[in-house]
Amino acid sequence: MSEKKHIFNAKHVAIIGLGLIGGSVARGIYRAGFRGELVGAVENEADVKRALTLGLVDACHTDIASAVGQADLIVVAVPPAALAEVLAQIAAHAPRDAIITDTGSSKQSVVALAQAHLADRLAYFVPGHPIAGTENQGLDAGFNTLFDGRRVILTPSQDTAASALDCVVGLWKELGASVIEMDAAHHDDVLAATSHLPHVLAYTLVDTLAALSERQEIFAFAAGGFADFTRIASSDARLWRDIVVANRGPVLDVLDTYIERLARIRSAIADDDHDTIDGVFGRAKAARDEYGADRRESAS
Numbered sequence: 626m627s628e629k630k631h632i633f634n635a636k637h638v639a640i641i642g643l644g645l646i647g648g649s650v651a652r653g654i655y656r657a658g659f660r661g662e663l664v665g666a667v668e669n670e671a672d673v674k675r676a677l678t679l680g681l682v683d684a685c686h687t688d689i690a691s692a693v694g695q696a697d698l699i700v701v702a703v704p705p706a707a708l709a710e711v712l713a714q715i716a717a718h719a720p721r722d723a724i725i726t727d728t729g730s731s732k733q734s735v736v737a738l739a740q741a742h743l744a745d746r747l748a749y750f751v752p753g754h755p756i757a758g759t760e761n762q763g764l765d766a767g768f769n770t771l772f773d774g775r776r777v778i779l780t781p782s783q784d785t786a787a788s789a790l791d792c793v794v795g796l797w798k799e800l801g802a803s804v805i806e807m808d809a810a811h812h813d814d815v816l817a818a819t820s821h822l823p824h825v826l827a828y829t830l831v832d833t834l835a836a837l838s839e840r841q842e843i844f845a846f847a848a849g850g851f852a853d854f855t856r857i858a859s860s861d862a863r864l865w866r867d868i869v870v871a872n873r874g875p876v877l878d879v880l881d882t883y884i885e886r887l888a889r890i891r892s893a894i895a896d897d898d899h900d901t902i903d904g905v906f907g908r909a910k911a912a913r914d915e916y917g918a919d920r921r922e923s924a925s
């Protein structure tokens with residue numbers, strides 16, 4: 626038998642929540658050659674069965690105590706609504722020096738929960754957010770290349786132990802991602818603009834059109850642009866409600882700016898003000914073209 630290889634310096638890894646993100650972490654960990662023990666925690670027995678059928682983990686439990694009892698690294702990938710209880714369970718049952726990280730889409734809200742529930746373990750908690758995902762959810766949604774070439778933001782604090790940070794950075798690099806460190810408040814401002822606002826806009830656009838009496842005709846004739854703009858409106862509605870509420874302040878700020886800009890373009894269209902319309906559309910095209918080039922370069 627080949628010698629056991631313990632990447633990430635961890636022998637027992639626990640993943641709490643095996644949906645799109647947790648399931649992709651699990652698949653990616655195996656792809657990276659991990660030969661330690663990978664244990665999962667899920668919500669119910671049906672998910673335990675499915676996780677084992679898919680081969681996501683070596684063992685799977687519905688109680689967090691059993692999943693984290695021996696863990697030296699714990700990845701929490703549950704929806705925001707479940708996080709407080711999950712952290713409380715980890716605090717009660719994980720080894721004192723277990724390293725804990727999460728994948729939540731807003732970070733100040735997660736840090737507040739960690740301060741409440743992991744107070745005497747904050748040195749070992751590394752807040753994280755993979756900037757990678759899809760509109761799908763659940764145990765079947767993940768795939769082992771999700772994080773390839775993508776960015777992961779970590780928001781460690783002065784309290785974070787260097788060894789814990791190194792371990793979590795190592796995990797994401799093994800999964801194919803590059804890691805950026807950022808202050809949690811800055812993370813929340815940036816993600817409000819780049820991720821949370823687009824989801825608010827996509828949901829609201831589809832809801833607006835669905836409420837029109839000609840909605841069947843509108844959706845029947847929707848072109849590619851509509852599909853590009855609204856794919857993310859198929860994302861889990863409850864998850865996104867909880868994300869935008871958790872990051873309320875930054876989301877409202879960027880939404881207010883957007884509403885002002887929408888009012889301006891509305892006036893320009895009403896007034897036949899070609900200069901203003903050209904300005905907005907032209908600047909946007911230039912920025913989007915440049916951003917597209919940047920993305921291609923960073924992915925290669």
Ligand SMILES: NC(=O)C1=CN([C@@H]2O[C@H](COP(=O)(O)OP(=O)(O)OC[C@H]3O[C@@H](n4cnc5c(N)ncnc54)[C@H](O)[C@@H]3O)[C@@H](O)[C@H]2O)C=CC1
Nearest residue numbers: 642644645646666667668702703707729730758759762763
């Ligand atoms: N969906 C996406 O594209 C991305 C999501 N995230 C964040 O990652 C986290 C997970 O999101 P997804 O994987 O997309 O959601 P998901 O819905 O696909 O998976 C979450 C899983 O957690 C399980 N779960 C819920 N409560 C639990 C509990 N108490 N114990 C054990 N398992 C429990 C659910 O059954 C589900 O399988 C969220 O915080 C989300 O904001 C981060 C980046 C991208």
Ligand SMILES: O=C(O)C(=O)Cc1ccc(O)cc1
Nearest residue numbers: 730755756757758759760857
């Ligand atoms: O499907 C998409 O394009 C996404 O935007 C996925 C996504 C969802 C949530 C995040 O916190 C980060 C990325």
